[in-house]
Amino acid sequence: MHGLVFRSFESFILNSYGQTTWIQVADKAGIPRQGLQSLAEYDDELALDILDAASETLGRPGSDILEDLGTFLVSNPTTEALRRLLRFGGASFAEFLQSLDELPDRARLAVSDLVLPQLELRDNTPGSFNLTCYWDHPGPGHVLVGMLRTMADDYGALVLLEYVGADNGKETISIKLLDQEFTQGRDFHLAV
Amino acid sequence: MAKTNIIDLSAQALDCLMPMHLQISPTGHILHAGPTVQKLRPEGGLVGARLLEVFHLRSPRSVQTMDDLRDCVGKRLKLQFREAPKTGLKGALVMSDGDGVMVLNLSFGISLVEAIREYDLHAADFAATDLSVELLYLMEAKSAAMNESHKLNRHLQAAKIAAEEQAFTDTLTGLKNRRALSHIMDRLLTEQRAFGLMQLDLDFFKLVNDQLGHSAGDHVLQRTAAIMVEHTRQDTVLVRIGGDEFVLLFPDLRDARQLLMIAERLIAALEEPIPFGSVNCEISASIGASVVQAGCFEQASDLLEQVDQALYASKRAGRGCATLYEADKFSGDPATIELRSHEMRRVRPGYSAAAETDMQSKSSSA
Structure with missing residues (x-):
């Protein structure tokens, strides 16, 4: 797994719970306290170790932590770049949803060795979608739920999100788009 | 030409495909502006104005009249608004059939970012294929x-x-550095072990460095380190504490005579000329030494201060010699120490007076 993913997690723990917690997590997972390198590649197993360490330290299930990570990634000022990059996906939340299957390719345009889970969006009925996420281990689905919830707020859309479950290397999220323009949403300009 | 493939497109259709296009009459007046071009002049005034009065053609430069412009059909154009903001644009011009209306499609090209900032454009302002x-x-x-x-x-x-x-290593000589020294001394003192302590300063080193250059100086320091390694046991801690100053630490050495013998050997070895290129570097060394007894309660810094005093005495006594620190002879203020310097136990090894005189004369001329 790419170092950027690990750096994101570190940044999330540091920002949300502070240095002391991060040091506990790092020590428990057996990684350097100053974190891993953002431009290196690490074993997927290590990600699971770090998540377990965080879960134990915080006394919260891993799935909750991952969902918070997703929220953090698109709402925290330190990761504003990521939120902006996602907003380039479309002018409305519906367009943004349709752009999600391009996400891994978009990520690779920026960082050529960054491999993200493959995503597949399926329209069920108008305003109702199923998003499938393919990865060797369950987890990215929960991050996505956090991200989508926050991106919906960002666009000002009212949505119902549900983590349906994980099955054999794929996770499914059900998305119900109730109102595209529920609120004003956050400002987004193409150029900063 | 057979007009079999003519497609009639409405203005809306053209606006959708080319939101930055202009339709220009044969007289050079703007008949229609796409929605995004209109955003570039929010005060309006595009439709009805003469194209060449709104834009200045930067390429091809020769275009002055509508006839010139008609010659540009199919070519790449570079245009610029005459009024601020003077945004640069790229353009392609085509002629419609029959009525002589021209279509000029525009894009921002490389000035895209500035344009988006300037005009607050959104994704919807660009064609879906753009x-x-x-x-x-x-x-x-x-x-x-x-x-x-x-x-x-x-x-x-x-x-x-x-x-x-x-790091604990001096990168130039490979010896230990000052940081390592204090760690090791603290450890020996904590373990209450006896040890011999020596501070060694090179004599005439500055002369070598100044006259022959830093690379000669570095070479002498490296050779000094090698000599120290050759003339000491493996457990001796060899430290370069800075410049041409060294400290040697001999764990479990209790015999002052033995310590002075080592000092003597070191000085003799260092006085051997050190070849550097075509010249010989001639240096010597002054040493201050002391024996730290087992269970000594003094601080490392105090012990180093003592050998430094003994070293100072060696320098006073004419360099190229070693002085043993003895508590009773080194009490009192520095002036007294100077007076008593002749009483100190000094060792002068087989030292070439000629070399010293020679070097000192060089030193005074330097």
């Missing part, structure tokens, strides 16, 4: 990735500096 938004995405993604890479570089640089600061 890659402008992807270009913006890519620019931001690249700068985010570069940012991360810069962060990593700064992080590695800081780590390198920290590692150097924490």
